[in-house]
Amino acid sequence: MLIIPAENAINWKRPPWVTLGLMMACVMVFLFYQGADDRKLDAAIEQYLDGNLLALEAPAYEDYLQREIRFEGDQQSVLELQEFQALREQDEQGWQAVTLLFDRDYYQYLQDNRDLIWSVAERNQWSEQRGAIEEQWISRMSAFQLGLVPSDLSLYTLITYQFLHGGWGHIIGNLLFLFLLGFTVERALGPGKFLVAYLVCGALSGLVFTGFSMGSQIPLVGASGSISGLMGMYVAIYGLQKIRFFYFLGVYFNYFRAPAIAMLPVWLGKEIYDYWFAGATGIAYMAHAGGLLAGAALVWLLGKSWLQVKEEFFEPEPEQQDEQFTRGYAQAMASVGRMEFDLARRQFEALRENYPDRTVLLEHLYQLAKLRPDLPEYRDLARTLMADAMNRRQPEQMLDVWNEYLSKGEAHHPLAVEDHNRVLFTSLKNHDLKAAEKAFERMRLKAEPDMVQEACRLLLAEFEKLQMEPKARHYRQLLRG
Incomplete structure (x- = not known):
């Protein structure tokens, strides 16, 4: 079920320039910076297969997943093991290579246990060839250069990760929500304060994600944490005022009116529930939850001072x-x-x-x-x-x-x-x-x-x-x- 606020219509006589600028920045980064990732990925896969690393890592990967299942009771590992075994049976070497190259927890496991897994000759071969792939290709991919990696947190990546995306579906979905929420919050706060609040929400969202993913080497990318911050700001600005919400359930959709702030615990509860029970979907639920809380907290704490809503915002169009x-x-x-x-x-x-x-x-x-x-x-x-x-x-x-x-x-x-x-x-x-x-x-x-x-x-x-x-x-x- 999807619920989004739909109280305002955009006034094109006063376009939301900052919102549109943020959308354009994400598109430009995706096309002209992240566009080089495909070439780097192809080169990494080719070098990985040519070096016969698949023969070394595939058996170790199955053992790694079985240990996770046996000792950690990780049900997600059961699905991953079944999928990987299916790839091996179908001799899908390219997809096997992708799986092994980008399971960063597995890569850390290999680094920590290589002396136990392989003989000296195999270990030397693996270290030399896999290290070259990491240095030449993997580390130069956008997600590892400017994405937010919890195990290696940098201050600048708290900002840069907000402009990276994992694919066309990811960026289109985020930009749609950025537009739907951004033009209203920008009109309420003014362009300059809106931009600062947007980036701060994204940074705080990244910190919450890091807190719940301590030690993980999987990079976080995307504007969804910042957009969740806009959702928190949106409902905090309207407070107890009843506004329209659009909801979509299966093939059915409609509108309803409710006090704006009543939706905050609903959204927050959904993200926390999905974090614990949805499994490994690749969605950063706690980043979303952190963004929601950050956005609402900024308005509540600074709404009567620096982040005060412009008076004309509540005037009708x-x-x-x-x-x-x-x-x-x-x-x-x-x-x-x-x-x-x-x-x-x-x-x-x-x-x-x-x-x-x-x-x-x-x-x-x-x-x-x-x-x-x-x-x-x-x-x-x-x-x-x-x-x-x-x-x-x-x-x-x-x-x-x-x-x-x-x-x-x-x-x-x-x-x-x-x-x-x-x-x-x-x-x-x-x-x-x-x-x-x-x-x-x-x-x-x-x-x-x-x-x-x-x-x-x-x-x-x-x-x-x-x-x-x-x-x-x-x-x-x-x-x-």
């Missing part, structure tokens, strides 16, 4: 915002239709808090306030709508609101001198001299003399330009008087 706005707007309009004006006003105000740039909400609030022109809210909304129209460069709407307010609300709560002055300047810019004069008459009653004279000069200049002498004469007299 534009498509979701549009859907929420449409739903809320329809509810408010329904209240207007039922003549529940107080409820509609509260609904429009709540919408405007979340969508301050939606002018239509301000216009509806203005229309509702107009029902009670005796209240100061009508004046405040008229001024706000006038200013909004100015910002949107719609002077006609500003003048319409101003004229309407003069007829309905001015008697109750007069506009300020500055409001009339703005209308005057806007009217002059739009060559609406009638509205400009009307605004001038309103402001001259209360404005400071300097403001009145400046407005008077502007009107005089405009009428002189249009050669409207009677009007120009009127404003000259006002300036003198």
Whole structure:
């Protein structure tokens, strides 16, 4: 059964560049660095068979597995012995050579017991020829150069092993999960912190794997530990919030919703169970478990400081915002239709808090306030709508609101001198001299003399330009008087 989170959709207007970069790095390493492994493997097999090492090692390998079965009770060794004996019966020398070359625990067993296994001549032959193969080919393969080998742990391999993979199936599966999880966590943390957290989770995952595989010479490769860290971070970021999960069981798949953090013990329990009971599948279960714990722990320990989630992460995407706005707007309009004006006003105000740039909400609030022109809210909304129209460069709407307010609300709560002055300047810019004069008459009653004279000069200049002498004469007299 496979369960993965599926709460978010990717926004290609803000691509997850670091996630995509990590995927590209894994592909490039696989193609151009690990691509040379096949040639090295072929050379190692050819040299191994030419040196007649198979005749020396095959009987010893069967004895080694039988000892594991007899003294350790290792049931996995029973399967390995049966498979190897089948290869010998079919005379599959190439696959026998692969098995013997890459069973690193067996190679260590030969090094420790070669004096007991072979005669002096056989021992010398084996040491010389097998040592040459190890030095020339095996040690130069990517997994042994940059993979994480528990018996020979190096700090740099805690990073480099995350970019190596064991085959096309391995890399495709890992990159799919990296993409599905990475774009969400990258959006939550930001590119730089996401990259550091990803690599740290991979390193901690490698350390946990090393702790449970102490002394092993089998190298660990792959990004699955780092990706498990992303899974841990993902559910820790959402915490108790219910999110969608996709599950796949056989041929059946579907979605379900659950508190995000509830999935952490499920995933963790599955990895630990498989570690103890799944047998030798080649999957690093404890690396996965370590990554899960590392990712969740990083968010819990540093989530209020260095690894704090960006505030805008929890904001809905534009498509979701549009859907929420449409739903809320329809509810408010329904209240207007039922003549529940107080409820509609509260609904429009709540919408405007979340969508301050939606002018239509301000216009509806203005229309509702107009029902009670005796209240100061009508004046405040008229001024706000006038200013909004100015910002949107719609002077006609500003003048319409101003004229309407003069007829309905001015008697109750007069506009300020500055409001009339703005209308005057806007009217002059739009060559609406009638509205400009009307605004001038309103402001001259209360404005400071300097403001009145400046407005008077502007009107005089405009009428002189249009050669409207009677009007120009009127404003000259006002300036003198």
